[in-house]
Amino acid sequence: MLVIALLVGLYYSPAILDRHIMPALNPLVPGSDVPPRGVDAAADPLGTPPVGTGSGSFRLLPSPDPEQDFVAYDPCRPVRYVIRPQDSPPGGEELIHQGIAEISSATGLRFIYDGPTSEAPTEQRKKFQPERYGKRWAPVLIAWSTPEETPGLAGEVAGLGGSAVAHVPGHPMVYVAGQVKLDAPALAPFLAHREGPALLRAVIIHELAHVVGMGHTEDRNQLMHDDNVGVTSLADGDRAGLALLGTGACVPQL
Numbered sequence: 001m002l003v004i005a006l007l008v009g010l011y012y013s014p015a016i017l018d019r020h021i022m023p024a025l026n027p028l029v030p031g032s033d034v035p036p037r038g039v040d041a042a043a044d045p046l047g048t049p050p051v052g053t054g055s056g057s058f059r060l061l062p063s064p065d066p067e068q069d070f071v072a073y074d075p076c077r078p079v080r081y082v083i084r085p086q087d088s089p090p091g092g093e094e095l096i097h098q099g100i101a102e103i104s105s106a107t108g109l110r111f112i113y114d115g116p117t118s119e120a121p122t123e124q125r126k127k128f129q130p131e132r133y134g135k136r137w138a139p140v141l142i143a144w145s146t147p148e149e150t151p152g153l154a155g156e157v158a159g160l161g162g163s164a165v166a167h168v169p170g171h172p173m174v175y176v177a178g179q180v181k182l183d184a185p186a187l188a189p190f191l192a193h194r195e196g197p198a199l200l201r202a203v204i205i206h207e208l209a210h211v212v213g214m215g216h217t218e219d220r221n222q223l224m225h226d227d228n229v230g231v232t233s234l235a236d237g238d239r240a241g242l243a244l245l246g247t248g249a250c251v252p253q254l
Helices: 002-011 014-028 092-107 184-192 196-212 236-245
Strands: 079-084 111-116 140-145 159-166 174-183
Touching: 079 092, 092 111, 092 196, 092 236, 159 196, 174 184, 174 196, 184 196, 196 236
Parallel strands: 079 111, 079 140, 140 174
Antiparallel strands: 159 174
């Protein structure tokens, strides 16, 4: 009778089930699509976003929850990333690391390089891939690609970037896994020009900014304008938005 009463109580109390019981059970269920809670989580943010970075215009990506102003990565965990080196132009990996350093400095988020990967970019990438990356959220995948492999890179699109959201009811949404797809055939010729490395690095930084939550702005003086007109470094508005994204919530329940 006690078991029946408990089951009936859970049936009529979905809030209890969703908020307290399922988040605890999911990591224990074979084949679960989430890692054990709290992996990599520290008690406090691992870095500090800069202050007084300017007041230029910026726009953050819209939040799926109208009651949450914006979504960001958990600052109490490192943002892990991997690079698929296939089709990389000469010096491409170093330019990626430089771009990561810029985003880390502008947000205060700590990034950790987990090495090369053979994972291919996909439209519906899994956020949790324990067979490939262990029992933690999948790292940000940065892949050199082609329009044939990634149709979204067709035309004048040089790169794509974004992240997936995870959520525990009763806590803020956070980004947990992202990817950047770079059009190798279109970007490699940049390196033949004197300003080529700076231009290519700017594309990488632009897409990484999307990964951490930046949207496009109409201000043509910002790196996050959707049609770059020669801006090769983060401007005041870019930095103000990125600093804000470094103040996201710590959610050890994930």
